[in-house]
Amino acid sequence: MKREIRELEGGLFILPGAQALVELTKSDKAEDVNYGAAPLTSGGLKIAPWGKNNLQPQEMLALIYSNHLKPQLITTARDFLLGSRIGCFTRKVVEGKIVVEPVIDPEMEAWYESIDGDSTMQSLAYNLEGFANYFSVFSLASKNYVEGIQSFDATVARALVTTKARPDRYALHHDWRNFRTDEAKILPAYDPLNPSKFGECLLHGRDWTPGQKYYDVPPYWGSKMWTQVSNKVPRFHNSGLDNGYNLKYHIKIPQGYFDQFGETPEKRKEAELALMGAMNEMLSGVENADKAFVSKFAVDATGKPLPGWEIVPIENKMSDKAYDSVNTQANIAHTSAHGIDPSLAGIDTGGKFGGSGSEKRISYQLHIALRTPQKRKILLKTLQAAHKISGFNPAHFFGFEDIDITTIADNPTGKQKVVNSSM
Incomplete structure (x- = not known):
């Protein structure tokens, strides 16, 4: 049973057998919370x-x-x-x-x-x-x-x-x-x-x-965690545009493709690494968006295609709407924590922006x-x-x-x- 216990951060422990969450708190000795x-x-x-x-x-x-x-x-x-x-x-x-x-x-x-x-x-x-x-x-x-x-x-x-x-x-x-x-x-x-x-x-x-x-x-300090989440969203998109959003492609290469580059495993491995680098440069970055990939394949005596290269896109739902939704939630948390109507600060929270002139004046x-x-x-x-x-x-x-x-x-x-x- 002891091996099933999982320790988390912040003094938290999960006890699966007892179906309990245990928190180790500090002693009740007085502590100055002023600073x-x-x-x-x-x-x-x-x-x-x-x-x-x-x-x-x-x-x-x-x-x-x-x-x-x-x-x-x-x-x-x-x-x-x-x-x-x-x-x-x-x-x-x-x-x-x-x-x-x-x-x-x-x-x-x-x-x-x-x-x-x-x-x-x-x-x-x-x-x-x-x-x-x-x-x-x-x-x-x-x-x-x-x-x-x-x-x-x-x-x-x-x-x-x-x-x-x-x-x-x-x-x-x-x-x-x-x-x-x-x-x-x-x-x-x-x-x-x-x-x-x-x-x-x-x-x-x-x-x-x-x-x-x-x-x-400051009251807004209660939104510290949301601010940290908000700060990660643009970093994610910035990295995604440079390197491709997470795992984007499944590239299938025939098993015997690298045999043509040498008789020894070392030469074949060297050719493999060189190809991986070239593929990475070709498929990542904003300047390479919508590039086409061309490959050749052979057929056998019956006309059936022999195994060739294949690139299969991997759908990543977390690269757009999901992150945008998180960002919108974070934006709303920001304005709520500061007690400011977002339209008065020129901030779009994803809904109706600003309202009418009279609504802004009243706000x-x-x-x-x-x-x-x-x-x-x-x-x-x-x-x-x-x-x-x-x-x-x-x-x-x-x-x-x-x-x-x-x-x-x-x-x-x-x-x-x-x-x-x-x-």
């Missing part, structure tokens, strides 16, 4: 690894840019998040309702331009969409003025292990594969209770996934209304902190301006600027 590995200790620092090898953001990036849809989905989500521009706004109460209105504030606008705010916000938004975390570093010229904000990618920043509820120090390093303590820059976390406490500090923008103390997890409006408010609050924390430190007009605040898609009947241009009322 999935032991702290990286070096030179007195204890780094909270991001992923088991501390390279999860790098792995995410490699997976994203090995895929034909992920970059466009993340970029589209980022663009929706940023709206048409960052502007200055104020709130008023009109007939018992809070109304957000745009204002002109030269001081805030000049400061935003001086720090190259658009580039900073683009980087922060991409990191938030791509990694569910962003890291903005404040540089204070004085206790009451932020002279610069720099966005550091998720591939660069790591939190230091702490017993406090939230990280209070961070390390920046250019190459976590070859970490050196003397090359790391250690920064304190931004303190919302004392914004001007540090001349340089780091604000970590993120949502709060349960059980993840140090780094958040866009729903995305802005339902998908962006919470992420925008996270993104605006950086500008809110700078606003507080620099002592700008407390009645004014930074916010997002959107483009509302209209009908031609409502507006000849088909669009109009609107204020995001969720701010």
